[in-house]
Amino acid sequence: MAGQLIQVNTATVTVATPSVTLTGIDSDDVYMVAVNNSTSSVDVCNYNIRFTTSGTPDTTSNYDFARFGLDASATFEKTGIQNSAQPTLGNGGTGTSEQMNWIIYLFNFNNASEYSFMTFESTGLNNAPNLKAYQGGMVHTVAQACDGIQFFYSSGNINSGTFTLYKVV
Amino acid sequence: MSNLRLINETSATNSSQVNITNIFSADFDIYKFTVLVDEGTQNDNINARLINASGSVVSTSTYDWAGLDMNSYTTFNEVRFTNTSYFPNLTQADLQTDDGGNFVMYLFNPFSSSSYTFMLGQSSQHFSSANYYRARKYIGVEKSTNSMTGLNFWLNNNGTPDWEIKTYGLRVDS
Numbered sequence: 587m588a589g590q591l592i593q594v595n596t597a598t599v600t601v602a603t604p605s606v607t608l609t610g611i612d613s614d615d616v617y618m619v620a621v622n623n624s625t626s627s628v629d630v631c632n633y634n635i636r637f638t639t640s641g642t643p644d645t646t647s648n649y650d651f652a653r654f655g656l657d658a659s660a661t662f663e664k665t666g667i668q669n670s671a672q673p674t675l676g677n678g679g680t681g682t683s684e685q686m687n688w689i690i691y692l693f694n695f696n697n698a699s700e701y702s703f704m705t706f707e708s709t710g711l712n713n714a715p716n717l718k719a720y721q722g723g724m725v726h727t728v729a730q731a732c733d734g735i736q737f738f739y740s741s742g743n744i745n746s747g748t749f750t751l752y753k754v755v
Numbered sequence: 756m757s758n759l760r761l762i763n764e765t766s767a768t769n770s771s772q773v774n775i776t777n778i779f780s781a782d783f784d785i786y787k788f789t790v791l792v793d794e795g796t797q798n799d800n801i802n803a804r805l806i807n808a809s810g811s812v813v814s815t816s817t818y819d820w821a822g823l824d825m826n827s828y829t830t831f832n833e834v835r836f837t838n839t840s841y842f843p844n845l846t847q848a849d850l851q852t853d854d855g856g857n858f859v860m861y862l863f864n865p866f867s868s869s870s871y872t873f874m875l876g877q878s879s880q881h882f883s884s885a886n887y888y889r890a891r892k893y894i895g896v897e898k899s900t901n902s903m904t905g906l907n908f909w910l911n912n913n914g915t916p917d918w919e920i921k922t923y924g925l926r927v928d929s
Contacts, residue, residue, distance in 0.1 A: 590757035596927050620925050622784045622863045623870055656894045658821040658835050683871035683898070687785075687863040709863065709875040709894040717819040717837075717896050719875070748784060750927050752758055 591618060591752040595734075602627050602743035608751040609641050609734030611695045616754040619690040619735060624747030626678030629713045632740040633676030633686055635724070637695070637702055637732040644726065647671040653706075653722030659714070675706055675720055678739055679713030685747075686710040686719070690735070691754075698731040759787070763922040769794075772909035773918050776806060779866040779904050783924030786862045788876075790908070793855040795848030795916035798882050801856060803842045805865065805872060805897055806905035813897065814840045822893030828886070842874060842895045845908075848916040849882035855916075856880035858891075865903040872897040 594610040594617070611617055626633070636643040649670045655663035667673065676686040687710055693703040703726075708719040726732065737749065760783075767773045779786065792801055805813045816838045824832040824844075836843055846856030860876030874895040881888050897903075908918070 589759070591759040591925070593758045593926070593928055596929070598927075598929070620785050623867075654823070656821040656823065656892065658819040658837050658894075662821075662823065662833050683896075683900070685870065685873075687861075687873050687875070689861055689875070707861075707875050707877075707892075709861075709873045709896070711871070711896060717821055717894060719894050721892055748927060750925070752925075 590755050592755055594751045594753050596750040598748045599744050599746050602745050604743055605736055605738035606744055606749050607638060607641065607734060607736045608749055609638055610751060611692065611733045613753065614696050617692040617695065618752045618754055619688065619692065620750050621686065621688040622748050624686045625684065625745045626680060626739050626742055627745050628678060628739065628742030629680045631678035631742055632674040633678055634672050634738055634740060635675050636736045637726050638734040638736055639730060639732055641733065643736040645671055648727045649673045649724055650727060651722060651724035653720040655718055655720050658717035673724055676708055676710065677712040677718065679711060679715055681713065681715050684711045684713055684715050692735065695732040699729050701729060702726045702732045758926040760924045760926050761921065762924050765920045767918040769915040770918060771913045771915050772907060773920065774806065774905060774907050775920060775922060776810065776905035778922050781866060783926060784864055785925040786865065787923040787925065788860045789921045791855065791857050791919040792846060792848045792916045794852060795850055796914040797850050797912055799848045799910040799912045799914040800843060801845045801848060802909055802911065803845055804907045805903040806907055808902050808904050812907045816840050817898045818842055818895060819898065820893060820895040822891050825890040827888035844891060844893065845876060846878035847880045847882050848910060848914050854881045868900055868902040870900065872903055
């Protein structure tokens, strides 16, 4: 039946860690990542995402992304960035329930002759704490096979969260 | 077996609200809803409130919400609510027989007694004979750490549309 999700990899953070990497993309299917209750050790920080090749995050300045920030307390932010090495797709905070939650789709990761794309939706509280989260998309402008995705903060650690990679079949 | 597990299917006809109870549990942290609203009796916004473990609808001023109305007939509009008593504007019902509203929504951590409940969603709706189309993207939070077990969907103006609601859980196997 179309639309099934098959779990490929998962990581639950219970001890602070600098990053979380989910690998296991090995087919041309669309993949989905679900993240819930991810918190940071530093109050004011950016939550970033990179793609991995052979399990290693690609740190080159080849990420283009566009996002808008839904915000319950301020005018919505609209941002487009080219040639980033550290794409920011969320915020951190250490107060009560200051956390990020994501639904992410990954496209063409296994295809070595195409760029790798993703769409993302998120919801969470920033360090204010205000309800603010980004929606948008990103591309890695290198024709190479990618096998996963890495989450990390601009400073400090990931204190908690469940990160799960699914294949959409 | 798919890790997207169907938990509940609920249909209602000519109903001003729908309660879906006992759908959240420790088995899942993330839930997906697909909702179709049709055959409304007036132009109405669809809203939602959580239902707590006692079975009571939570209508305290603990909900924040932000959404973008993307309109075919006028400029886009940013909509914000803080400390309101429900998740507003999930989609719209309408009087016209061929109009309707639909949305896909995710809830995060509703059953947790240590985290707020977060939501995100997007909707598609057509309303009135003036050929008005609107899509919405939105996020929300209910700022209590009470364990929730269900959802109450309702309308601003007590219209009575038909509903088809499916609830899924995103299973994580350790």
